[in-house]
Amino acid sequence: MDERSAEFNTRLEKLQAIKDSGIEPYPNDFKPSATTAFIIENFDGLDAAALEDKKDNLSIAGRIMAKRDFGKASFIHIQDRSGRLQAYVKKDVVGEETFALFKKADVGDIVGISGTLFRTRTDELTIEAATYAPLAKGLSPLPEKWHGLTDVEARYRQRYVDLMVNPGVKEVFAKRSEIVRFIRDFLSSREYVEVETPMLQQIPGGAAAKPFKTYHNALGMELYMRIAPELYLKRLIIAGLERVFEINRNFRNEGISTQHNPEFTMLEFYQAYATFDDLMDLTEEMISSLVQNICGATTITYQGTELDFAPPWRRVSVKDAITEHSNADIAIFTDKAEAQKFAASIGLELSDKFSHDKVIIEIFESVAEPKFIQPTFITHYPLEVSPLARKNDGDPSVVDRFELMVAGREIANAFSELNDPVDQRERFMAQIAEREAGDDEAHHMDEEYLRALEYGMPPTAGEGIGIDRLVMLLTDSASIRDVILFPQLRSS
C-alpha cells in the first residue's frame, strides 16, 4: 500500500480500536425505517409538544457530513439518498459504552441512528439517538466543508466524492434519469417497442464516424463497437415491428471536447408509414413537453441565453440557412468550383477531394449552424452526405432529412428512410468511392443490410437524439462531462 496521510492512519487506528473492543465495525443488519426526507416531510410541521406526544421511534442510516462535539454530547448531520437530518447523541441517553464508541466516529463515516424526534432551541427537527451503530468507517477524509470538491479533474476522477459533497451534482443526474424515463414513457405511449441491438458489429454502420475496433477470441474475428444502431433498427422495421426505439451507448473513436465523449447515449427511433415531416411534429411535441415536464416551463436559460421550446419551431433548408447567414451566391449550390471558391473565401481549408455536397455542408456548419440558437429544424440536406436517406421527390439533389439545432448545436438528426435497395446499393458504392478518395469516415458496404432491405422495408422515418446534449441543455451544463457520471479521461 502506498503511503497514506496521517489522518488516514489515525482513522485506521480508530477502526482497529473498535474491532479490539469486540464490536463488528462493518455490520450488515441495520435497516433504516425512514429516509431523512420522509422524516422531514412528515414531522417538520409538528411543534415540540406534538413531537413529545408522538415519540415515534425511527431509525435512519447515512454518512456523517458534519460533527459538532461537546464533552458529553454531539450534533451530527446524517446524509442519506434523500437529504440530511440532524441527530443529537447524548451520553446520558445512549450510555457510556455507546458514547465511547461514538467518540471514534468521524465526518465521512456511515452510521445508523435510532431514536425519537425533538426540536432544538433553534427549532431544528432533530433525532435524539437512543442507539448508535457504526456501519462503515470512512478512512479517507472528505473534502473541506465550506468549498467542497472544486478541482475539476478530481470531481471527474472521483465522482463518488463529488456526488457526496456537491449537492447540485446529484440533481443533474436525477434530472437525467427523469429525462430518459419521460422519453421512454412518451414513445411507449405511442406504441413504440423498446429494443436492444448489437453493440459489437461486424460492419460499423449507420453513421459517418471512426469506430473502435476489438477482437473476439473464440470466433477469431475482428469486431467494431457500434457507431450507431440504425441498420439493425431498420431490420426490425423490415421485420414488421413498425415502431421501435433504442436508448443506448454509441462509441466513436474521435476527439474529446465539451461536446464529445467517446461513448455517449443516443436515442434512435423508427416509425413505419411516417415521413421526416411527421417526425418534426413528433419531435416538437416530445421535446417541448419534456422541457415543460422537467423544467416547469417551455422557456429555459442555457448558459445565460433564453431558449424557447414552445412549438412550432422554425423550419429552414440548408440552402436557405446558408444564404441567410452569408453572402454566398446561389451558384455555389450548382457549381462545385463556385462552392470551393466561396469556402476558401471564408477561410475554410478543404481537401480538393471533397465532394460538392461535402463542401456545401462544411460551409453550412461554418456560417450557419452556430447561428441557430432557438430550436430550429434544418431541412433538405445534400444527397451525398446522407447515404441512408430518401431522395426528395421534387429535388433529387437533396434528401428528406432534418437536423434539430438548439444553442448552435446539433441535437437530433432524422430522415425519411431510403427503402429502395437498388438506390441504397448505389449510395453505398458512392461511399466506397469516397473512402477510396481518402474519407475514412465514409460508410462501409453492408451486404447483409442490403439483403434485409431486399425483402422490402415499408416507407419509414427515423431519428436519432443525442441524450447527453439534451441533458446538457435542460441542466444548464457547459460540458458533456457534467452530465456523464464517469467521463473518459487519460489514466492518471
Added chain:
RNA sequence: GGGCCGCUAGCUCAGUUGGAAGAGCAGCUGACUCUUAAUCAGCGGGUCGCAGGUUCGAUCCCUGCGCGGCCCA
C-alpha cells in the same frame, strides 16, 4: 494536433524581484450536555506535478514531459 491557463498539506487557497513554505477547514491533545462555519487553549502535518538545465543556492527562471481546463482545428 495548435494556443493560452493551471498543478503548493487530506480539501480550499496564499506566497517567494531566486536564500529553500503559510492560512483556513479537516486531524491530534485538553475543556465543554442545544450546536449548525459551534467555541476556547495547545500541537502535528509538504517529493511546492515529474525530469533535466542555469545558479553558490530553484517551489520560483529556462527546456522537455505528464495530467487537467478553456479556446481553435
